[in-house]
Amino acid sequence: MMPTTRKADSVAHSQGDWQTARAKINLALHVTGLDKAGYHTLDSLVTFTEWGDRLRFAANDDLSLCVRGPFAAGIDRDDNSVLEAAQKLGALSGSLRGAAVFLEKNMPVASGIGGGSADAAAVLKGLCRLWDVEPDNYDLNALALELGADVPMCLAGRPARIGGIGEVIDPLAIPSFPMVLVNPRIPLSTPRVFEALGKRDNTAISMPDNPDGTQGWLTALTRMRNDLTAPAVNLVPEIGNCLDALEQTPSCRLARMSGSGATCFGIFDSADSAGEAARRFGRDHGDWWSIATRSVS
Numbered sequence: 399m400m401p402t403t404r405k406a407d408s409v410a411h412s413q414g415d416w417q418t419a420r421a422k423i424n425l426a427l428h429v430t431g432l433d434k435a436g437y438h439t440l441d442s443l444v445t446f447t448e449w450g451d452r453l454r455f456a457a458n459d460d461l462s463l464c465v466r467g468p469f470a471a472g473i474d475r476d477d478n479s480v481l482e483a484a485q486k487l488g489a490l491s492g493s494l495r496g497a498a499v500f501l502e503k504n505m506p507v508a509s510g511i512g513g514g515s516a517d518a519a520a521v522l523k524g525l526c527r528l529w530d531v532e533p534d535n536y537d538l539n540a541l542a543l544e545l546g547a548d549v550p551m552c553l554a555g556r557p558a559r560i561g562g563i564g565e566v567i568d569p570l571a572i573p574s575f576p577m578v579l580v581n582p583r584i585p586l587s588t589p590r591v592f593e594a595l596g597k598r599d600n601t602a603i604s605m606p607d608n609p610d611g612t613q614g615w616l617t618a619l620t621r622m623r624n625d626l627t628a629p630a631v632n633l634v635p636e637i638g639n640c641l642d643a644l645e646q647t648p649s650c651r652l653a654r655m656s657g658s659g660a661t662c663f664g665i666f667d668s669a670d671s672a673g674e675a676a677r678r679f680g681r682d683h684g685d686w687w688s689i690a691t692r693s694v695s
């Protein structure tokens with residue numbers, strides 16, 4: 399069935415609850431090698447924010463997509479993770495029913511916080527419900543991985559340690575942190591960042607047994623890295639300025655880039671200080687995008 403992007407607003411607005419496709423934050427991302435297919439093996443700690451894109455699904459004859467929101471212009475109307483996920487799920491379940499998908503695109507596109515992956519995962523969950531299909535967990539995870547290395551972890555949607563190329567997911571109890579996300583509004587291609595990486599066989603994460611509360615986690619995270627930071631900063635030096643701005647904020651306890659960038663995150667003392675910092679970045683750096691949120695636990 400050919401997808402359409404004609405007006406599905408009225409249908410999608412009137413039916414179905416909003417689902418949040420949460421931003422994925424790599425608290426640490428160690429690149430440990432290359433697999434046979436040329437993908438990088440990772441050792442990463444991920445969490446998700448309360449904030450993200452929002453999606454709604456409604457019954458419809460065709461598969462249609464309507465995109466709104468601050469970053470709607472960055473979505474390719476004919477080739478995007480939402481339509482691909484819907485088409486692949488339809489093929490897997492043998493059910494070629496349509497759906498009206500409404501996407502509120504709040505996350506910057508190609509920005510290291512898994513926007514396209516989170517949207518694809520939300521589509522898999524939302525359309526399983528709408529179409530009343532219940533694929534085998536193994537098949538659904540395999541389909542998620544086919545859609546992208548970050549889609550399985552977004553489907554799980556909870557804090558975890560990640561291995562393999564992204565498909566090995568070990569749930570982990572990580573506390574909820576007040577956060578600020580900052581992005582210089584410069585999209586960055588993930589393959590370009592991986593290609594620019596100098597050293598591929600880096601050390602794995604050294605994980606303490608039981609980090610104690612927020613302070614224990616901050617101490618542990620401080621000893622970890624994002625190995626993609628150096629190549630990303632080489633490609634987009636403005637990322638370095640975002641990290642500096644976070645680090646120079648007294649209430650910011652840890653500043654790091656997420657994924658392949660360019661979004662950086664800061665873990666803050668409190669929701670108030672995070673909100674204040676996001677407002678200040680908005681005032682002082684009109685060309686940056688920033689938001690205060692908190693991670694889920």
Ligand code: C5P
Pocket residue numbers: 436437438439440545546547548562563564588589592
């Ligand atoms: O799987 P996804 O489409 O999100 O990956 C985009 C690109 O990022 C891949 O084509 C690959 O170049 C790179 N990548 C990688 N190793 C990973 C994940 C992504 O090399 N574990």
